[in-house]
Amino acid sequence: MLDRIQSGYDVVVVGGGPAGMGAALGARDSGAGRVLILDREPEPGGILMQCIHSGFGLHYFKQELTGPEYAERFLTKVLEQDVDIACGCYVSGIAIDSDGSKRVRIMSERQGLVSVETRSVVMSMGCRERTRGAIRIPGTRPSGVLTAGLAQKLVNMRGYLPGKRVVILGSGDIGLIMARRLIIEGCEVIGVFEIMPYSNGLTRNVVQCLNDFSIPLHLSTTVTEIHGRDRVERVTVAPVDEKQVAYSERAWDVPCDTLMMSVGLIPENELSHGLGIQLDTITGGPRVSSTLETSMPGVFACGNVLHVHDVVDYVTRESLLAGRFAGEWSQGIRRPQDNIRLVAGDNVRYCVPHSLSPEREHTLYMRCKSAMKPCVIRVGNVLEKKLRFVVPAEMIMLKLKPDILERFQGDALRVDLVAAEEVDGESFDD
Numbered sequence: 001m002l003d004r005i006q007s008g009y010d011v012v013v014v015g016g017g018p019a020g021m022g023a024a025l026g027a028r029d030s031g032a033g034r035v036l037i038l039d040r041e042p043e044p045g046g047i048l049m050q051c052i053h054s055g056f057g058l059h060y061f062k063q064e065l066t067g068p069e070y071a072e073r074f075l076t077k078v079l080e081q082d083v084d085i086a087c088g089c090y091v092s093g094i095a096i097d098s099d100g101s102k103r104v105r106i107m108s109e110r111q112g113l114v115s116v117e118t119r120s121v122v123m124s125m126g127c128r129e130r131t132r133g134a135i136r137i138p139g140t141r142p143s144g145v146l147t148a149g150l151a152q153k154l155v156n157m158r159g160y161l162p163g164k165r166v167v168i169l170g171s172g173d174i175g176l177i178m179a180r181r182l183i184i185e186g187c188e189v190i191g192v193f194e195i196m197p198y199s200n201g202l203t204r205n206v207v208q209c210l211n212d213f214s215i216p217l218h219l220s221t222t223v224t225e226i227h228g229r230d231r232v233e234r235v236t237v238a239p240v241d242e243k244q245v246a247y248s249e250r251a252w253d254v255p256c257d258t259l260m261m262s263v264g265l266i267p268e269n270e271l272s273h274g275l276g277i278q279l280d281t282i283t284g285g286p287r288v289s290s291t292l293e294t295s296m297p298g299v300f301a302c303g304n305v306l307h308v309h310d311v312v313d314y315v316t317r318e319s320l321l322a323g324r325f326a327g328e329w330s331q332g333i334r335r336p337q338d339n340i341r342l343v344a345g346d347n348v349r350y351c352v353p354h355s356l357s358p359e360r361e362h363t364l365y366m367r368c369k370s371a372m373k374p375c376v377i378r379v380g381n382v383l384e385k386k387l388r389f390v391v392p393a394e395m396i397m398l399k400l401k402p403d404i405l406e407r408f409q410g411d412a413l414r415v416d417l418v419a420a421e422e423v424d425g426e427s428f429d430d
């Protein structure tokens with residue numbers, strides 16, 4: 001870890017979570033000389049450091065690790081590869097000089113304002129949680145309303161219990177994991193209320209965190225009002241119709257002292273905005289080519305800042321690639337421009353990356369709009385793959401080999417998810 005930041009790097013990685021550490025390793029692997037990771041927190045590891053439950057690394061290490069264990073393995077590798085890490089360093093802006101070199105502006109706890117010059121940059125700032133303000137729940141403003149990630153940090157890292165009788169709004173993975181965590185810590189978790197007709201978390205989390213602990217999941221139901229003067233005293237919940245409008249006549253009150261929200265994540269793209277990088281309105285992350293380069297030459301993106309991932313192993317896979325291409329860029333290697341644009345078709349919410357090249361193999365990451373069981377994923381007229389099911393909460397991954405893309409004539413490749421009569425065997429593979 002660095003005491004003092006010097007200038008003059010080949011690759012600077014903003015964010016030291018799993019994406020940032022993967023990107024730094026990818027950059028070193030490509031032959032990049034000086035690589036620096038910057039993180040605003042006192043230690044690297046990102047969100048993993050507060051995830052003390054197991055379930056990380058099943059794909060990448062074929063082992064079930066906790067978040068800090070997964071982070072530790074990457075930190076060891078990063079340090080072995082002589083990557084510089086500077087913590088307590090908030091990146092406040094990035095400027096591009098006329099010769100294409102970049103200057104990263106840092107507010108450092110130790111050195112104050114510092115500017116670091118680099119040839120290429122990897123954005124890996126992760127994402128933040130949506131709050132009560134973002135979803136505008138009416139009512140009073142008592143204490144006891146907080147996001148699931150904050151509750152996780154308080155319980156797992158600081159040793160504080162945020163409340164005793166807890167209602168959870170939203171069934172994202174963090175909320176599900178925290179439902180179980182709070183029960184283990186002796187809280188009463190009254191129920192999880194989800195506005196959609198399906199859970200927004202992974203099936204394994206619904207089973208292991210709610211069903212195994214007899215915590216009820218109320219689908220198509222939301223919190224319509226918060227009550228309480230100093231502290232939350234109760235919330236009003238109501239079922240919703242298919243347009244998510246609450247049936248107020250069927251509402252009921254739930255006494256509680258805490259409302260914990262797990263209502264979505266927003267990629268942290270203020271730096272990307274500042275740089276004028278083109279963003280995808282659906283993912284909230286940058287639009288990227290197949291080398292994970294943003295619309296700003298020499299600036300790459302990976303991990304949750306690019307699109308919200310459900311499993312960290314895929315973050316690692318993506319970030320090793322982003323780092324490799326950022327490292328190549330810093331050495332003057334330029335890949336041919338992509339010539340195939342990807343188009344999200346029927347029941348596909350988004351596809352990342354946004355364009356492809358037949359030059360090499362690609363992994364597409366996508367999410368569906370609504371659940372289908374069974375279905376077929378159709379990539380133009382070049383590939384069809386049967387899937388047992390798709391649900392919005394679970395990312396779909398698809399490998400495309402160069403020979404498949406060589407068969408494609410045209411410049412816009414459409415990806416559709418269509419209902420199928422019957423599907424035997426496996427769901428998607430990776």
Ligand SMILES: Cc1cc2nc3c(=O)[nH]c(=O)nc-3n(C[C@H](O)[C@H](O)[C@H](O)COP(=O)(O)OP(=O)(O)OC[C@H]3O[C@@H](n4cnc5c(N)ncnc54)[C@H](O)[C@@H]3O)c2cc1C
Pocket residue numbers: 014015016017018019020038039040041044045046047048051053054055056057089090091092124125126127149152173174177268271302303304305309310311312313315
């Ligand atoms: C509660 C929870 C439970 C999860 N459970 C699982 C699980 O069981 N299994 C699994 O495989 N995956 C799980 N995940 C998913 C996985 O943890 C994430 O996909 C992964 O951590 C994303 O990595 P990242 O590096 O993109 O983002 P992060 O881990 O969020 O790291 C981003 C880093 O960037 C830093 N940063 C941001 N902005 C700046 C700035 N301007 N300057 C400097 N630094 C900055 C932040 O401090 C942070 O350290 C879980 C996620 C959460 C939130």
